[in-house]
Amino acid sequence: MNEQESKSKTNFLLTSFQKRTSSILLAIVIGLVVISFLFSSSQTMMMSAPDTIAQVGKHRIKIAEFERMFEQYVTMYSKMFGGSTLTAKQIESMGLKEKTIQQLINQKLSLILADKLGIHPSNTEIKEYIKELMKNSGHEFNVDTYKSLLRYQGTSPMEFEKNIKSDIALKKYQQIISNLPLTNGYMDAIKNFKSNVVNIDVFKLDKKNVEKHIPITDSEISTFFSDQKNVELIKSIFEQRKSSLDKPDEISASHILLRATDKKTDKDIEQEISALHKQLTTANFSDMANKHTMDPSGKDKGGSLGWFKKGQMTPEFENVAFATPIGKISAPVKTQFGWHIIYVKDKKPAYVATLDKHQKELAKEYLSRQKTEEIKKLIEEIKNEVTQSFKNKDYKKLEVLKEKYLAEYQKGLKVNKLDGISVNFEITPVQANQIFNGKVPEIHSFDNVLDFVIVNANNKEKLEVGKVEDKEKYDRQEQSYAISNKFNQELIELISKDIKIKQYNILR
Structure with a gap:
């Protein structure tokens, strides 16, 4: 063109x-x-x-x-x-x-x-x-x-x-x-696609989680570190990851926020929060926060802020919070958001990662990743276990495998050809067609780059049109969005x- x-x-x-x-x-x-x-x-x-x-x-x-x-x-x-x-x-x-x-x-x-x-x-x-x-x-x-x-x-x-x-x-x-018109004929065709479903069970495993189950002996680690090049390699890996391994100081706290309005000046709020502070105890703080705080995120949650790290709050708020002992309530503190009273519930000290503390686990992780043949063998063993468990309808075994390998397992899903299969994982259109066009019952195994997925196709059914519209929350806006996109x-x-x-x- x-x-x-x-x-x-x-x-x-x-x-x-x-x-x-x-x-x-x-x-x-x-x-x-x-x-x-x-x-x-x-x-x-x-x-x-x-x-x-x-x-x-x-x-x-x-x-x-x-x-x-x-x-x-x-x-x-x-x-x-x-x-x-x-x-x-x-x-x-x-x-x-x-x-x-x-x-x-x-x-x-x-x-x-x-x-x-x-x-x-x-x-x-x-x-x-x-x-x-x-x-x-x-x-x-x-x-x-x-x-x-x-x-x-x-x-x-x-x-x-x-x-x-x-x-x-x-x-x-x-x-x-998003306001593109759709014909009734098009909508009827979409309904037909949505009404034809396959009932499936799905087991997905991240291959990275398999590596953790490859045994590495202390002898292998000692031999590995006997080469100075490997010492430098682990040191380099540690330096790249150190920021994620370090843990800053953290605090669990709640607060009550009051701020000026059209009817109340900042001076009025200062006097109001000082009076409120005198009534507070650790026992009544949650109820008082629900009643008085002007922070919408803390309403009905006792003013809870959850856990937060240094650098997440404004300096004035942060300085007072980290200086307040566990189990104590701070004096009122002013920030650009208004006046706060802070109740410090717990603290976690900062953790500074060192090479000495992490070099062994990093070496173990590196060595296990190099054992490609062992990884492939273990993956095949897990695939066979999952497939056999589906055939035997041994759902307890599938739950055990899920916990052991930190996998994802979902049972009793209804999927249609239009929406495809995208429940915490993705498969290609070719793989999806294999499931929808295949026989039932049938077990499909898909080996992807980062994971493998096993789909147990149990049976096919045709939903009534009313159920399609109700269960799938089908409407024109949904299809209009896809087309306009x-x-x-x-x-x-x-x-x-x-x-x-x-x-x-x-x-x-």
Whole structure:
């Protein structure tokens, strides 16, 4: 497709889509009332500012945006690897940096599409959105509190409000493309797919958990450490993981929060919390917190904050909390959120990991991972045990295997061909077809890179239409979302050919 054809197709899709959603767009445009709100004058931004990693049309992707999304990706993939810290090599091999940048580029392209559809959030909408955010976090809006919160987050009102404007535009864009019409014929076909189900039991095992059951003797560990290269190797692994092995000071605490309102000044609240403090005991703290605290997350929970580490709370709050002995109630303390009284329930001292304490377990983990043949053999033994247990309907044995190898085992699932199988694990479309098109009863075994999955297909049944709609919570909105998501992907792909996208090589 040449450039002219690409532009033509993009314009056609946008124009036809605008016609289908013209009433919605008109309502949005009419509702845009511009008022001033905490905005300083806009400044011209440099195309290649030092904090910019990419530019999509006029939209910059900043390092801070990248870091936030990159951290989300790393956390998600870390959980897939059993919660262990990902190495630089793993991050590189999975292309997490590239995935993060592409996701951010797609986000900016969606903003451009929103602009083409005439979605321009007003300052009034931004202000109301921020008020709602503060209300949901337990704060009445006022300019001083607002600016104080932003300072604590290390951002400016101008930058924050720009991000909020983008968030509103993206939400409106998603709302509009989610309202695609669906025919009755299409809905009937979907109902038919959903009504044909297979009843299955599933056993999934993370291969990483198998490695822990490969025996390593003290003699093997001693021989391993007799080579200085291996000593340095374990030292390097320890240094990479040390941050996840270290444990900072932690506190379990509850608090009561009071803050100024339209009717009460900060001075009034100071006097009120001082009077309340005199009535508090460790025995009545929970009931008093439920009655008086203005922290919505602590209501009906005795003001509980659970466990928190150093660096998670504001400095004023944290300093008092960590200085208060276990089982004691602090004096009132003032932060930008209001006045607090803190009840310290328990503490955990910091733990500093050392190589001496962890080198043996790290060596054992490394050596077990090298025994690939033993791992394969054990995996096959577990597969056979699981398969035989399914055949014998020995569900107690399956529970034992689940506990021993930290596996996932789910019984009595109803799945249909449309939704597929995605219950805490994923299988490929080819594997799914094998289950749905196969005989019953039948046992299917799928060997994936990170895990293996055994599916016991018990029987097939056809649900009544009423049960389909009730049990599966089927509605048009669900299908409309799936189709609009595909439509959005196609639009992004098309418009990306017309928009100048430039990446700056400042990430290493």
